Amino acid sequence: MSHSIKLAILGLGTVGTGVINLINDNLDELKRRSGQDITITEVGTRRHRDDIDPNIMQSSDLMAIAASDNVDIVIEVIGGTTLAREVIMHAIKNGKHVVTANKALLAEHGNEIFAFAEEHHVHVAYEAAVAGGIPIIKVMREALAANKVEWLAGIINGTGNFIMTEMRDKGRPFADVLSEAQALGYAEADPTFDVEGIDAAHKLALLASIAFGIPLQFDKVYCEGITGITLQDVNYAEELGYRIKHLGFAVRRDGTGDDAATGVELRVHPTLIPQDALLANVNGVKNAVLVNSHPLGQTLYCGDGAGAGATASAVMADVMDLVRVLGSKDADDKSNNGHHVPHLAFIPEQLSDTPILRAEQMTTGYYLRVHAYDNPGVLADITRILSDAGINIDAILQKPAHKVGQVPVIILTLPVVESRMNLAIEKIEKLDTITDKVVRIRLDELA
């Protein structure tokens, strides 16, 4: 044991406490794997905590901790994008390596933060920021480094998946399940981030960058959450052999095919996927990311996407990488920077300006629920509009009238560019026989 590596943990909530517990539980394991002593020297907390080892300095001055001589690695787990950004930039400036679980911060300010870290020859590691305990950042940046990623699709919000699973399997009300997810430490401080898809969009921005070698572009991610999903659609989807999951997609499009544009699709939304797809059977707080790359083909990574233990596992995996960097023989040679995988997997000068496609340029299959008066010819009118638009129907389900004289018609389509679907829906909604807005949910065979 030649070195002692000194950690600071900023924020003692779900994740920060999880990290302390993990270190207490597995300290021997950590030492045996790294060959170093690992010590928490300082913690950043708003109020003094009597349950913390008295040898650890407690302070509410996070900026002082970020610059402390008694700290080698700063673990930022306070969340938010204002103070967290200032503290991380200050830590970098003071030559500290940083580990963060903060996907909101990286999705919005990661380009700036990573550039600053490169300049100061330190690392900002972020395994915990995407898919909790699943080592997906490590996989994408290192294990798949020889592949060209074609697309990826993932369940990347644990809270949302937990809510949808409990609603589908047990018929529990949305608000109840969300409260439970909060009590279990899964949800964001503002849970609208979870249920409106924003948290998934943050993570997708990160995944897409390391998949395709593009700068972080969170503002261009198309984002829909789970709040509009009804039990009625969940049940119709199941009847047709599909399951609705909230998924993030990053897809490379090469401009071939009708109306196809060249660029990258970045989108998070509820999606019908085949019931027998592995992703359809990832339930509760579990996350899963399916990556299709050349020449490897499809690989799937699955595990707990949120919660204290899973997230602490990811934080400490990053810490272990940094402990090895700090313990290496040439750790003092700042120009070398240790075993350096670029922050966004590709060397910064090689990040590409491939365009991110607009929503209307994206191509997906669709589930449509149309409510119509039960008049002769109504189904023919709808299918004619779709076929005139060049949209291929894959399946139709017509349910018995649920209100007097009105029938729900469910239509599944093959992939079509969104602008064409928008026009077709506009025409369908103008038919005299149509009583409500058309409900649309995207569909993907994951093939």
Ligand SMILES: NC(=O)c1ccc[n+]([C@@H]2O[C@H](COP(=O)([O-])OP(=O)(O)OC[C@H]3O[C@@H](n4cnc5c(N)ncnc54)[C@H](O)[C@@H]3O)[C@@H](O)[C@H]2O)c1
């Ligand atoms: N909970 C999870 O499952 C999970 C998983 C992955 C990533 N994350 C991310 O990890 C981060 C932390 O999440 P969490 O669930 O632990 O949140 P949390 O709300 O449980 O914990 C945050 C802690 O930071 C403290 N804090 C905030 N500002 C502070 C300040 N100025 N000084 C001192 N302490 C301060 C809060 O008091 C709180 O104890 C967030 O960025 C979140 O997105 C959470």
Ligand SMILES: N[C@@H](CCO)C(=O)O
């Ligand atoms: N709130 C997030 C935490 C993990 O990033 C989720 O539920 O997935």
Ligand code: NA
């Ligand atoms: Na992870």
